[in-house]
Amino acid sequence: EAEVAQSPRYKITEKSQAVAFWCDPISGHATLYWYRQILGQGPELLVQFQDESVVDDSQLPKDRFSAERLKGVDSTLKIQPAELGDSAMYLCASSRATGTGGYGYTFGSGTRLTVV
């Protein structure tokens, strides 16, 4: 079964350092999402791509977060500088439909970020 690949699985970084996460969606999936999940809460959308274009980044803290999907395939989410409150699970998901289209998403295993 095809999977969404994310790396690294775990990352510990010091406050004020830069950190980056990578996601490779399922082949052929045009839509890619980055979600942040704080411990004990549900995931919240940070950014949504349709191919290489950003569709929704209204909840992305743009002063420190950036995301790109240059060739419309894999994607990178960056935080600079990291803050203690950024400690969370960062989940990538992809879908072959525009939006969910009833297909739902396929999620990766996530990157657990701890900022110290």
Place this chain on the structure above:
Amino acid sequence: AQSVTQLGSHVSVSEGALVLLRCNYSSSVPPYLFWYVQYPNQGLQLLLKYTSAATLVKGINGFEAEFKKSETSFHLTKPSAHMSDAAEYFCAVSALGGAQKLVFGQGTRLTINP
């Protein structure tokens, strides 16, 4: 706009007992509804989804959910709990069509007692 409320952040049942996890949604347009399961330090796995076809939806691992428009509910059930069902469960809603995001509830942690 869409939103989801999951009633009960923690549910505990005995092995073999009925599992009932509650989800109520709010949507200004006809919704798609989903249940996901998350095991510790893992991503989310789709259990089942409602996409405006049959109101009773069957999913993986013996779970099912019923869409009740009059009650704006989409509760998740399983007749007989198994120890392996212990996990976090998330209800999510999305609007039909278009580039619509999933909006998740806060989650319900299911514990199974032997």
